Amino acid sequence: MPARRDPLIERFLDHLWLEKGLSDNTRSAYRTDLSLFADWLALRSLSLEAAGRDAILDHLAWRFDQAYTARSTARLLSSLRGFYRFLVREQVRASDPTLQVDLPRIGKPLPKAPSEAQIEALLAAPDVDTPLGLRDRTMLEVLYATGLRVSELVGLTLEQVSLRQGLVRTVGKGNKERLVPLGQEAAFWLERYYREARGSLLGGRPADVVFPSLRGEQMTRQTFWHRIKQHAAVAGITSTLSPHTLRHAFATHLLNHGADLRTVQMLLGHSDLSTTQIYTHVAKARLQALHAEHHPRG
Structure with a gap:
């Protein structure tokens, strides 16, 4: 309804x-x-x-x-x-009835990010000898390399991607623009996809969207989610995967390899660091591991 x-x-x-x-x-x-x-x-x-x-x-x-x-x-x-x-x-009423109502206590769930091995298996799942498979592989590579929201990914236009500079310019929540590095691997797959698959998917139809559907239009978020599920099954991944869990993987794996929370905040497009602090447990775990490995009394 x-x-x-x-x-x-x-x-x-x-x-x-x-x-x-x-x-x-x-x-x-x-x-x-x-x-x-x-x-x-x-x-x-x-x-x-x-x-x-x-x-x-x-x-x-x-x-x-x-x-x-x-x-x-x-x-x-x-x-x-x-x-x-x-x-x-707006002077529709004189007082706010919610002022004396407390928020229910909730605990923030820890993000369940796929492991790096699972990500590698997922990236290898699409059949890159087909235009559709090459498109999907490139989308997964770009998503994992940039941590874009799924709406940002499916809405990417050609002018937002600079292969020469290795950057993606995207507009996130609140119409806030940010620049995100692509990385060499994602840039490689984008170049190959442009060269071998995008024209075939468009079938001569004009479009500025980077990743068109088979109809030459912007792909829906639901369609991409469905494609991820298909490739996860091929990769033998039984845990639930979605575009959002891949965004979690992007952030978690960055922290695991030494990035700081402020950098991850900027890359994810969070306006407030408190939103990014859901990943604090990842940063703490890495610091503890480094301390145990390098401190003389670790």
């Missing part, structure tokens, strides 16, 4: 786009959270603009009974806080 289009919610989403530049995916998550809460209120003859602290607490208790995760509930409460702050600012 599609999320209901509440006028107040749509005004709030327009505000997020105009003033904060949030992506379509982020605003869609806000819409889902707020619409589900509005539907729950409506069943109890309440409205979004009139709901008070007690209604929010009742809803959180209901979510607990329905076995919603603490993480999803925290995301909902974050959506509600932003929404009610907006309503107060």
Whole structure:
């Protein structure tokens, strides 16, 4: 069932786009959270603009009974806080009912990055003697070399990639641009892919997207995820793989080989170092290993 289009919610989403530049995916998550809460209120003859602290607490208790995760509930409460702050600012209501509602405690899960051996097996899985296989191999190489978000990868255009400089210029969350090094291996596969496969996939159709689908259009994120699953099966990898786990692998393997958190933050396009600190355990483990290996009392 599609999320209901509440006028107040749509005004709030327009505000997020105009003033904060949030992506379509982020605003869609806000819409889902707020619409589900509005539907729950409506069943109890309440409205979004009139709901008070007690209604929010009742809803959180209901979510607990329905076995919603603490993480999803925290995301909902974050959506509600932003929404009610907006309503107060717009003078739709006098006070924010979320001010005295605490966030549920959640622990950040450690990223389950594939090992370097698994990555090597995955990269070797596509049949590079076919245009489709060569495209997939190149996409995997670029993803692992750069740590791009999947939306950034499938949306890459020719002008964003400089083989001469060995750089990818991408625009991430909040319309923030960053430059990411390609590395020699990814550059090699890109050159080969341009030379041997891209024209065949396009079939003479004009397009500026680097990795077109068989229809010569931009590939969807879901299609690429499906391709990864296929290649993981060929590589004999039974653990769950996705574009996001490959992004985790990029960050984790950089740290394992001596990169610092600030560098990884810049490469991933995180606006705040606290987001990158989910990888602190990786950096600590490497420091402990180095200490044990090199310190006279390690």
